[in-house]
Amino acid sequence: MSGAKRQSKKQRPDGLSRIQEMNRAKILEAALGQFSRFGYSGTTIEKIAGEAGMSKSNLLYYFASKPDIYEAVLEHILDVWLAPLRMLDPDRDPATELSAYIRQKLQMSAELPEASRLFANEVMQGAPRIRRVLEEDLKGLVAEKSEVIRHWIAAGKIRETDPVHLIFLIWAMTQHYADFQTQIELLTGQNLKDPDFRKGAEEAVIAMVLSGVGLTPGPA
Amino acid sequence: MSGAKRQSKKQRPDGLSRIQEMNRAKILEAALGQFSRFGYSGTTIEKIAGEAGMSKSNLLYYFASKPDIYEAVLEHILDVWLAPLRMLDPDRDPATELSAYIRQKLQMSAELPEASRLFANEVMQGAPRIRRVLEEDLKGLVAEKSEVIRHWIAAGKIRETDPVHLIFLIWAMTQHYADFQTQIELLTGQNLKDPDFRKGAEEAVIAMVLSGVGLTPGPA
DNA sequence: ATGAAACCTGACCAAACGGTCAGGAAGACG
DNA sequence: CGTCTTCCTGACCGTTTGGTCAGGTTTCAT
Numbered sequence: 001m002s003g004a005k006r007q008s009k010k011q012r013p014d015g016l017s018r019i020q021e022m023n024r025a026k027i028l029e030a031a032l033g034q035f036s037r038f039g040y041s042g043t044t045i046e047k048i049a050g051e052a053g054m055s056k057s058n059l060l061y062y063f064a065s066k067p068d069i070y071e072a073v074l075e076h077i078l079d080v081w082l083a084p085l086r087m088l089d090p091d092r093d094p095a096t097e098l099s100a101y102i103r104q105k106l107q108m109s110a111e112l113p114e115a116s117r118l119f120a121n122e123v124m125q126g127a128p129r130i131r132r133v134l135e136e137d138l139k140g141l142v143a144e145k146s147e148v149i150r151h152w153i154a155a156g157k158i159r160e161t162d163p164v165h166l167i168f169l170i171w172a173m174t175q176h177y178a179d180f181q182t183q184i185e186l187l188t189g190q191n192l193k194d195p196d197f198r199k200g201a202e203e204a205v206i207a208m209v210l211s212g213v214g215l216t217p218g219p220a
Numbered sequence: 221m222s223g224a225k226r227q228s229k230k231q232r233p234d235g236l237s238r239i240q241e242m243n244r245a246k247i248l249e250a251a252l253g254q255f256s257r258f259g260y261s262g263t264t265i266e267k268i269a270g271e272a273g274m275s276k277s278n279l280l281y282y283f284a285s286k287p288d289i290y291e292a293v294l295e296h297i298l299d300v301w302l303a304p305l306r307m308l309d310p311d312r313d314p315a316t317e318l319s320a321y322i323r324q325k326l327q328m329s330a331e332l333p334e335a336s337r338l339f340a341n342e343v344m345q346g347a348p349r350i351r352r353v354l355e356e357d358l359k360g361l362v363a364e365k366s367e368v369i370r371h372w373i374a375a376g377k378i379r380e381t382d383p384v385h386l387i388f389l390i391w392a393m394t395q396h397y398a399d400f401q402t403q404i405e406l407l408t409g410q411n412l413k414d415p416d417f418r419k420g421a422e423e424a425v426i427a428m429v430l431s432g433v434g435l436t437p438g439p440a
Numbered sequence: 441a442t443g444a445a446a447c448c449t450g451a452c453c454a455a456a457c458g459g460t461c462a463g464g465a466a467g468a469c470g
Numbered sequence: 471c472g473t474c475t476t477c478c479t480g481a482c483c484g485t486t487t488g489g490t491c492a493g494g495t496t497t498c499a500t
Contacts, residue, residue, distance in 0.1 A: 017476075037346065038261065039341075040262065041262035058477075061478070066457095124341065125258060126257065131406065135406050161424070168396060168404065168424075169396070172395075173392045179344055180340070182343050182344070204385035207432060208389060208431075211428075237447095243447095264487065274448085275449060277490095
């Protein structure tokens with residue numbers, strides 16, 4: 001009767017109760033940690049539950065099955081993961097855009113290395129659950145951004161380069177710092193969370209990419 | 221009594237019988253395929269046995285346990301995997317050496333992508349079984365080859381660059397084509413086994429690295 | 441040939457895992 | 471307060487998996 005419908009609890013349409021929202025978030029976070037470290041098969045729902053501070057039964061109250069959890073985590077991450085590439089702007093100059101893109105990708109590797117590893121894991125196993133997204137969304141996105149790069153080439157702003165390889169190599173370099181974090185730590189004692197090391201990585205990747213497309217590292 | 225000891229069968233000291241040699245090889249190959257695709261936990265010894273054309277029981281006659289198989293595969297691969305880096309020669313010119321190194325790494329990604337993926341998998345899970353090798357052998361090797369690069373810098377042959385980042389980025393770019401083979405295939409329909417694509421990858425990586433260290437791609 | 445060692449098999453077992461279920465505790469609303 | 475829904479638990483179950491074992495078959499040197 002009162003004007004606005006109360007939104008505190010029990011909404012079927014879309015919203016979740018406070019408890020649901022909290023617990024689902026805790027589960028997804030714990031699941032990301034486990035799946036990224038131990039892979040799909042190496043992760044048990046009991047460990048996820050433990051990490052999320054609840055019982056296995058309770059976890060199964062929120063997610064019906066293990067595949068359900070895995071897919072939820074994957075979906076939850078994919079958007080974030082592809083966001084930086086979407087921002088490549090053909091109307092700004094390539095040095096700025098490429099530098100910004102690399103910095104964003106490295107930031108993600110620094111702040112969400114688990115996401116990078118989960119994604120790598122999924123792809124290495126043949127991408128059984130994200131084939132569709134890769135074939136459709138990602139393929140389209142890459143085609144679109146390849147066009148941006150070709151546009152820069154045609155305008156004489158950067159050297160002739162294969163756009164697709166360029167994109168792959170930027171992914172490779174930036175994600176490497178997350179995926180091989182352990183190895184990097186063992187060899188250097190540092191990772192992207194050390195500001196100095198991160199700066200070194202940024203400079204190394206940016207220098208390589210910019211000079212690779214025929215741009216001098218340019219002004220500070 | 222007879223002068224030379226026969227070597228056909230039953231030698232404890234080191235050699236294996238023909239049957240052992242053959243079956244162990246078949247197991248290791250099958251295990252590489254399985255572990256690299258499904259990870260450690262996602263692989264069952266029964267599937268390995270099936271792939272190797274023998275029964276689970278028989279496989280366990282050759283390797284006492286699953287960890288045993290895994291470690292054997294890993295060890296079997298590590299030498300091959302690190303070989304190219306060992307060959308970096310300070311006395312030859314950097315353009316030749318770096319190009320050759322990149323080509324060798326890409327060749328390995330083309331011919332043994334499973335090995336690359338297995339290695340990546342192991343490292344992503346925290347390198348629990350090859351920590352020692354990384355901390356000792358690989359760390360030493362990287363330090364040694366960093367010195368080579370510094371030597372080139374000091375001699376004015378290449379631009380000032382952080383040697384460790386340079387090595388990481390070469391690893392990243394070359395191994396990416398093996399580790400993310402599925403994604404690359406979904407996006408481009410090609411992989412390193414296509415001669416054209418491989419050539420494109422070689423050119424892209426070499427161009428990027430050489431210009432990254434201040435060398436023009438130079439003569440054909 | 442023959443006997444011993446090497447090779448192989450199928451039946452079996454205990455532990456771990458994903459998932460179910462009946463029912464109890466806590467929270468929201470009249 | 472009462473009651474209805476949501477939230478949570480522990481016991482339980484079927485399957486899968488790594489590994490064992492007793493015994494059979496092949497291989498090979500003599």
